Amino acid sequence: MHRTLDDWLAHIERQHGQTIALGLDRVRSVKAALGQSQSCPVILVGGTNGKGSTCAMLERILLCAGYRVGLYTSPHFLRYNERVRIDARPVADAPLCEAFARVDAARGDTPLTYFEFGTLAAWEVFAAARLDAVILEVGLGGRLDAVNIYEPDCAIVTTVDLDHMVYLGDTREAIGFEKAGIFRPGRAAVCGDPEPPRSLLEHGAALGADLQLIGRDFGYRRQEQQWQYWGRAGKRSGLAHPALRGANQLGNASVALACLDALREALPVAMQDIRRGLAEVELTGRFQVLPGRPTIVLDVAHNPQAARVLAGNLGDMAFHPETWGVFGMLHDKDIAAVIEPLRNRITRWLPCSLEGPRAASAEELIQALTAAGVAGPLPAFPTPGAAMSHALEQAGENDRIVAFGSFLTVADVLRTLKRDVL
Template sequence: LFTVAGTNGKGSTCAMLEAILLAAGYRVGLYTSPHLLRYNERVRLDGVPLSDARLCAAFETVERARGEITLTYFEFGTLAAWEIFAAEALDAVILEVGLGGRLDAVNAFDADCALLTSVGLDHTDYLGDTRERIGYEKAGIFRGSRPAIVADRDPPRSVLDHAGAVGVDLWLIGRDFGYRKQGQQWMFWGRGVRRGGLAPPALRGERQLANASAALAALDALRARLPVGMQDIRNGLAHVELPARFQVLPGRPTVVLDVAHNPQAAGVLAENLAAMGFYPETHAVFAMLRDKDVEGVCRALKDRISTWFAADLSVPRGAGAQTLADALARAGVGGGVICCKNPLEAYAAAQKRASENDRIVVFGSFHTVADVMQGIEAARIGVPGARRGS
């Protein structure tokens, strides 16, 4: 059992773990959150999202079993996923933490290996407003005498102190494992192991080598129970998929989808945009939840964006376009802000403004990217009334 926590990078690390284990021939269950388009994405068996019927049967089992116990939405879904996994002869289960770690529903299960991908400021109302407090919450998934993989290069002292107090087998990036770029390839190094000549993961982005290294370190830590070969690693990293993590769509203008919704993730997105090379203009399609650090996200990306199409997000906690425009002004964006009624309208406006050599980046929340993805798919299959970019 692998449990994966972190402010950013959790989903990518889970996807790479799953892909490598599947390439090695293991049976794997994966539980992640949130979903983009359908709830079924959250629970996968052997790389395939579950059917409605299988999920509903698990929900019914949990409902019958809970009696008078009140469960949250996430607790209910986590128990349903576990009920499904328990009924299968699985070799490995990967659980992505929903929020924090110490008090998260997935922490009801004792992981054989815990992974902490990064510690940044997000969900501060629940986890605390400093990296030290947030780090303590995330380190709550560690278990004594078991491996804990930490891929944050500057982990808060609270993480290290908790690891020592619990007595984990602590693996730190840069000390116990890491990576080196080798031209167009890269090398992973760990405790007494070197794996060179690796192709970059199919997931794009400057930070994906750190995520891949964390996944490989976790597999090394459990290699006596789940051995994987070099070809399994190559195949898994070559075929891993995860929508909306610096996903570049085919066609022109270039369209980038990214669920970045906090300053740390926005900073990574800015790095990735810079690494793409020159584009005459970059147009942002941008909508966020109002309880996020909107101004911090704007500051991280303001030097990479030419025009901002700010959209209302009509979900609970959704911010209005004017709220986003005000945050952009506070962040030092002097002009080039257009307010739109929803993300799809913003995307259509960006398509109209952009030349074929420009770039459009859609980000700010899972809801933002999902709305645009649904609109693109509707236009592709010819749904009446769907907006098409011109």
């Protein structure tokens, strides 16, 4: 009945009344019906920001070491296939459709959300590929996220900050507890937040997880044009900066290396693999600077912490007479807190509407910008693509255009620019 990937995606969208319905009972029961088991090391990567970058670094270093690697991430930009990668290549439609069919048959009357369905299907694809390592990115939170049905050999929490507060709580302590839900007794747990919530520390200790903290058990030091990593397995000096841009990437790289140190018996990697992996890593929409003029920056920053990092990274760039901001967000995000750190970095705001029931309209963004003290009148654009087209027409060659606020914003800009994901 469901022959194409588009058919399957439409089908699985209809199988649960809610887009997000946290809980593990449904997905665990279907996992059991499928008879899924683990045959290689598994890494779970959670956190408020930095998950995608850390996953990409782990994937690339392990590939450089000669391992076959599966990576499951979300959301996607242009095609669903981006979510399920084997050896850094999106899986083709046919294996995904076959996996969806197996999940659909196994679930019986059990309703699954879009993400739960996709998580089980991704594992089916990975199990058939005989991989050496699997990296799973948490979709939302951790404790009740679908990927948490699998047993990690190492669990990572990159950072903890305010996001998805309707589901996770409105304090860092509440959110930290949810993030720490992916830790396991006696297993490696790596945290890259320099000030982790007490709830995360206490939960890790209560479980008996082997918790490693940045600044205490591992970390980095800047060295002229290079950097040094230090951790339980020793120091690695003279490392080139990761190919991913932004000052925050040394923290993400340190987290990745701490994870690999913890798994060094099962997945040994050499220094040359680390050097090459960090030099070759690519990731769409994380302070991605496109070649040419005017300078175009794509960043999915959609919460206060990510906006602060983006503002800092923009401040570290060369001078640009004008910075045009293609700005689209979801209305359930903290729009005012995202605007604040960028208010003085962007000189020409171009608010735009996104698609979908969670989208904020351009008019809502204009209200938030006005309340933040951004001078008007401000234009309104129906899509990020329309805002980007306007910016390209109006910007000088020495100006800068920044598209940010959501994966949806960056995705529509990619389509407008006729660019594929990295």
